[in-house]
Amino acid sequence: TKPDDHPVQNGQSLRSPICCIMGHVDTGKTKLLDCIRGTNVQEGEAGGITQQIGATYFPAENIRERTKELKADAKLNVPGLLVIDTPGHESFTNLRSRGSGLCDLAILVVDIMHGLEPQTIESLNLLKMRNTDFIVALNKVDRLYGWKTCRNAPIGKAIRQQSKDVMNEFNRRLTEIITQFKEQGLNTELYYKNKEMGETYNIVPTSAISGEGIPDLLLLLVQWAQKTMVKRLTYSEDVQCTVLEVKVVEGHGTTIDVVLVNGVLHEGDQIVVCGMQGPVATTIRALLTPHPMRELRVKGTYLHHKEIKAAQGIKIAAQGLEHTIAGTSLYVVGPRDDVEEIKEAAMEDVNSVMSRIDKSGEGVYVQASTLGSLEALLEFLKTPAVNIPVSAISIGPVHKKDVMKASVMLEKKKEYGTILAFDVKAYIDNLKEEKKREAAEEAVFPCILQIMPNCVFNKKDPIVLGVDVVDGIAKVGTPICIPQKEFIDIGRIASIENNHKPVDYAKKGQKVAIKIIGSNPEEQQKMFGRHFEMEDQLVSKISRKSLDALKENYADDLSTEEKRLLFKLKKLFQIL
Numbered sequence: 274t275k276p277d278d279h280p281v282q283n284g285q286s287l288r289s290p291i292c293c294i295m296g297h298v299d300t301g302k303t304k305l306l307d308c309i310r311g312t313n314v315q316e317g318e319a320g321g322i323t324q325q326i327g328a329t330y331f332p333a334e335n336i337r338e339r340t341k342e343l344k345a346d347a348k349l350n351v352p353g354l355l356v357i358d359t360p361g362h363e364s365f366t367n368l369r370s371r372g373s374g375l376c377d378l379a380i381l382v383v384d385i386m387h388g389l390e391p392q393t394i395e396s397l398n399l400l401k402m403r404n405t406d407f408i409v410a411l412n413k414v415d416r417l418y419g420w421k422t423c424r425n426a427p428i429g430k431a432i433r434q435q436s437k438d439v440m441n442e443f444n445r446r447l448t449e450i451i452t453q454f455k456e457q458g459l460n461t462e463l464y465y466k467n468k469e470m471g472e473t474y475n476i477v478p479t480s481a482i483s484g485e486g487i488p489d490l491l492l493l494l495v496q497w498a499q500k501t502m503v504k505r506l507t508y509s510e511d512v513q514c515t516v517l518e519v520k521v522v523e524g525h526g527t528t529i530d531v532v533l534v535n536g537v538l539h540e541g542d543q544i545v546v547c548g549m550q551g552p553v554a555t556t557i558r559a560l561l562t563p564h565p566m567r568e569l570r571v572k573g574t575y576l577h578h579k580e581i582k583a584a585q586g587i588k589i590a591a592q593g594l595e596h597t598i599a600g601t602s603l604y605v606v607g608p609r610d611d612v613e614e615i616k617e618a619a620m621e622d623v624n625s626v627m628s629r630i631d632k633s634g635e636g637v638y639v640q641a642s643t644l645g646s647l648e649a650l651l652e653f654l655k656t657p658a659v660n661i662p663v664s665a666i667s668i669g670p671v672h673k674k675d676v677m678k679a680s681v682m683l684e685k686k687k688e689y690g691t692i693l694a695f696d697v698k699a700y701i702d703n704l705k706e707e708k709k710r711e712a713a714e715e716a717v718f719p720c721i722l723q724i725m726p727n728c729v730f731n732k733k734d735p736i737v738l739g740v741d742v743v744d745g746i747a748k749v750g751t752p753i754c755i756p757q758k759e760f761i762d763i764g765r766i767a768s769i770e771n772n773h774k775p776v777d778y779a780k781k782g783q784k785v786a787i788k789i790i791g792s793n794p795e796e797q798q799k800m801f802g803r804h805f806e807m808e809d810q811l812v813s814k815i816s817r818k819s820l821d822a823l824k825e826n827y828a829d830d831l832s833t834e835e836k837r838l839l840f841k842l843k844k845l846f847q848i849l
């Protein structure tokens with residue numbers, strides 16, 4: 274690739290600031306990233322925006338072009354902006370570099386309709402812990418009632434187009450949110466009214482759907498970074514590089530995805546990484562980035578580089594990377610360096626986390642998927658309100674040896690004979706299953722059933738019918754109504770029989786017998802022949818609430834066809 278041409282400021286060249294996106298679920302983090310990437314605007318992936326490993330790079334030229342309406346005369350001294358592709362806590366806690374935060378800046382997304390939510394506050398705490406500066410994107414302004422779209426316009430211009438009512442609503446919500454931040458001990462203000470930058474955090478209203486405020490956000494990020502972080506952003510030859518993820522890639526074996534914050538990496542460089550069983554010294558076999566042209570981006574094909582300069586997201590292939598711990602630093606061994614010293618340095622990340630365990634040897638066993646999440650968990654356990662001592666730690670899935678180690682505590686101090694595992698695969702899966710079971714009552718799968726001729730076995734209490742599943746999936750528990758008869762409720766599917774065998778569900782095309790019991794025991798059940806007839810279709814009774822429960826917990830279980838039906842039913846039931 275073409276190395277960044279590093280512009281010079283006061284005789285020093287700056288590297289690109291690294292930014293990540295944080296915030297509560299559904300505030301629009303992913304959408305905002307898409308929007309600033311420009312993947313949803315007509316021009317496509319234009320203006321030199323490049324997809325890297327785990328990050329997207331925006332050259333200064335692109336930012337200048339997109340912000341020209343703001344008439345910012347300030348010069349851009351950084352080569353560009355690197356935005357990390359995975360928003361959220363998990364990636365942020367892992368974005369660490371020699372003990373401190375890897376991100377220079379963050380965007381904290383807040384939904385203007387919801388204000389501060391639990392994960393907004395968690396994000397704030399993480400940002401504080403890592404000393405990371407942030408800008409608040411007050412997103413979804415287009416949802417203000419009556420908002421007039423001004424596609425990709427600077428926010429000032431967009432706001433001037435709005436009616437008085439919209440303005441009042443905007444101001445009311447803004448004031449409320451500023452108060453909520455104050456309750457968290459933070460001063461915030463609309464960025465163009467902010468006279469105390471540095472003490473008062475900036476708010477930029479945005480819409481990730483129609484692009485209002487995105488130019489402001491981009492410009493502010495870059496200007497803020499180059500104004501307040503010159504020292505931090507000064508390019509240095511000293512390699513500073515963090516492992517984000519460890520992945521097996523066909524044809525390359527185990528690879529590591531890294532962010533190169535400073536310096537240059539070369540093919541053939543001798544490197545040292547921090548491994549679960551100690552330091553690993555190896556040689557870079559390949560430096561890889563995704564193919565620059567979207568249409569050529571086939572899974573598993575990468576561009577090879579002889580060398581790569583910071584800041585960049587890169588995939589590194591080398592031998593022996595299997596046990597690398599995500600969230601640790603990568604070191605390059607120079608010609609005059611002592612490998613043993615570097616190995617020691619490489620283990621420092623883990624050792625510094627290790628040093629937090631209780632010296633008394635009494636405490637719980639803590640396990641997490643990455644060093645970053647482990648560190649965050651230890652931090653949490655140390656807070657006065659929690660205050661749980663930790664005797665040992667481990668990274669990765671829980672194995673028998675971990676259980677053995679943890680059980681030693683049973684003899685010392687029984688109450689600490691516990692493993693606290695965070696983001697460990699099995700644990701998350703259990704949790705999801707549990708949530709699914711809880712949501713089963715609420716979530717309604719879509720189906721349309723047609724009564725078959727001569728198959729009315731019982732007219733009411735319970736209704737027993739032979740039906741043809743015309744579309745979707747009929748499940749035990751599904752509430753049924755008759756849209757043709759003003760959506761009257763005839764009850765819930767209590768059981769299904771296929772060829773005289775009970776089953777939990779029946780799919781499109783199957784012919785089955787169903788038993789429907791009244792949903793309200795206090796009321797007489799509606800009756801076949803009186804409230805509904807042969808030709809009336811039986812349809813799952815859906816609501817906003819049931820749709821949300823279904824989407825949240827069963828999105829992966831729905832086929833495309835079922836999703837399509839759901840969409841049709843949504844219209845039929847006039848759910849907004």
Ligand code: GDP
Nearest residue numbers: 298299300301302303304412413416480481482
């Ligand atoms: P995340 O969980 O924070 O990554 O949120 P997403 O980016 O997935 O967005 C959640 C939902 O909000 C999606 O349905 C988006 O289409 C929607 N959304 C995101 N940003 C906006 C916005 O600015 N305006 C509106 N109206 N909807 C948005």
